[in-house]
Amino acid sequence: MALLLFALLFGAGGCRYTFWPLIPPEESYPERVSIGGELVREGEHAVARLHVRRWPEPDYLELRWYAGEALAKELSIWVEAPGEVVVTLPYEPETYHRLLVIVAGRPVLQLDLGAPNLPPPPSAPDQAPAEGSGS
Numbered sequence: 001m002a003l004l005l006f007a008l009l010f011g012a013g014g015c016r017y018t019f020w021p022l023i024p025p026e027e028s029y030p031e032r033v034s035i036g037g038e039l040v041r042e043g044e045h046a047v048a049r050l051h052v053r054r055w056p057e058p059d060y061l062e063l064r065w066y067a068g069e070a071l072a073k074e075l076s077i078w079v080e081a082p083g084e085v086v087v088t089l090p091y092e093p094e095t096y097h098r099l100l101v102i103v104a105g106r107p108v109l110q111l112d113l114g115a116p117n118l119p120p121p122p123s124a125p126d127q128a129p130a131e132g133s134g135s
Contacts, residue, residue: 031056039111050085062102
């Protein structure tokens with residue numbers, strides 16, 4: 001009898017829950033920042049309209065404006081609640097521009113204006129006739 005009791009206790013030792021309480025309490029997800037926007041050219045300037053949809057607490061909205069590969073302008077805007085932020089930026093014709101929106105040190109949105117200067121695609125290989133085709 002003692003041997004049977006010892007075997008049951010030894011065998012049941014591996015069948016235990018790994019956390020207590022058995023069902024952990026539910027945690028709510030942290031409120032996240034949500035920003036959308038558009039970047040358009042208006043005359044000699046570019047205008048960025050940013051729509052702040054969710055903004056959990058007052059903080060700075062950092063904007064970095066690039067003309068080509070160079071940083072042309074950097075702004076920090078204090079935002080307290082959801083709403084619209086409109087910013088006028090310098091525009092250089094025939095240059096690729098992009099606006100990088102950063103919150104708490106993390107990029108959350110990039111808006112582009114113009115076409116990036118990409119290298120040309122590689123040329124297709126020549127189609128040589130297959131052996132025995134008679135060409």
